[in-house]
Amino acid sequence: SRAAQSYDAVARLQRQVGQRLMKALPDHLSGNSVIDLGCGTGYFTEHLANKYPAADFIGLDLAQGMLTFADAERQVNARWLCADAEELPLADQSVDLIFSNLALQWCERLPQLAAEIVRVLKPGGHFAFTSLGTETLHQLRASWAEVDDYVHVNRFTDTECWRNAFELAGMAFHSFDTEHSDLAYRDLRHLTDELKGLGAHNVNAGQNRGLTSPQQVRKLIQAYEQYRREDGQLPATWEVIYGVATCHG
Numbered sequence: 001s002r003a004a005q006s007y008d009a010v011a012r013l014q015r016q017v018g019q020r021l022m023k024a025l026p027d028h029l030s031g032n033s034v035i036d037l038g039c040g041t042g043y044f045t046e047h048l049a050n051k052y053p054a055a056d057f058i059g060l061d062l063a064q065g066m067l068t069f070a071d072a073e074r075q076v077n078a079r080w081l082c083a084d085a086e087e088l089p090l091a092d093q094s095v096d097l098i099f100s101n102l103a104l105q106w107c108e109r110l111p112q113l114a115a116e117i118v119r120v121l122k123p124g125g126h127f128a129f130t131s132l133g134t135e136t137l138h139q140l141r142a143s144w145a146e147v148d149d150y151v152h153v154n155r156f157t158d159t160e161c162w163r164n165a166f167e168l169a170g171m172a173f174h175s176f177d178t179e180h181s182d183l184a185y186r187d188l189r190h191l192t193d194e195l196k197g198l199g200a201h202n203v204n205a206g207q208n209r210g211l212t213s214p215q216q217v218r219k220l221i222q223a224y225e226q227y228r229r230e231d232g233q234l235p236a237t238w239e240v241i242y243g244v245a246t247c248h249g
Contacts, residue, residue: 001065011043013183017130017240018044018101024175024244025051025128031096032056035120037085037129038103042070042078048099049076055096060085061103086112090120100129102240105156114169121247127171132156133178133239140191140236143223147216159241171245179240184233188221191236 022044032055036045039059049057057078061067067080083089085100086109098117107113117127137153144152163176185191228234 001063005069011040013181013238013240014040014102015043016181017242018047021099021101021128021130021242021244022047022051024242025097025099026126029055029096029126030124031122033095033122034058034097034099035060035090035095036078037098037100037117038062038106039070039080040066040103042066042074042076042080044099044101045070045078046074046076049078052097058090060088062106086116088116088120092119093122093125095120095125096122097126098128100127102130102132104129105132105154110157110161110165111169114165114171117166118169118171118247123247125247126244127166127247128244129241130243131162131241133159133241135180135237135239138237139224139227139234143220143227146223147219156239159239162241162243166243166245170248172248173243173245176241176243176245179242181238181240182235183238184229184231184235187234188224191234 029052032052034048034052034055034057036042036048036057036059039045039061040063042059045057045059049055057076058081059067059070059076059078060081060083061070062082062084064082067082070078071080081089085104085107098121104113121127134156136156141153144150159178163173167173185194224234
């Protein structure tokens, strides 16, 4: 919620990835119920409404601050629902399309998440999502490993676990692949400020509960410098998972 005001200004990866996912959606829906799951500021809820003008929309997110921002800023006739993706307050077989862009990686119970999505989708309903794989921010993770033994960077679920969880729950994938996207940063502060602006905080066990000392910061910066490219920029890699599937019902 605290990142709602800053999110859109720094969400360049989210925009790039979401636009690709939008292109993978069907041109027409057999029904009219669409969920933007983990909608954040509602950016793609608005784009979905433009693509399917006759549909009914729900923007669902765990952060009320994001929904408040979306309700005020987006030109879309949607209901904004504060809820947990792992416990959807939606009726069985009530949804025609679930769209989710770079949100589900924060869920901790993947089988439960998959079961909920299959439960609320109608037979033949569509599910299109992106998430993050284990190689995400590997440069930052390796650099912190040279500083101390704490967990400073979020660990994400292995790619095949996503496919397996949804197939076991009753989904048939039309497409499922991964892509490594490198974003460029001026320096380490540029990267960490962007992560803060996105609200992408470390949620894993094993993190340092104390303050990071200036000496640790200097050591981290020095460790990350080994990745600086010939063009003078520092890269950060994001492993993006793309999946488009249909519910067996």
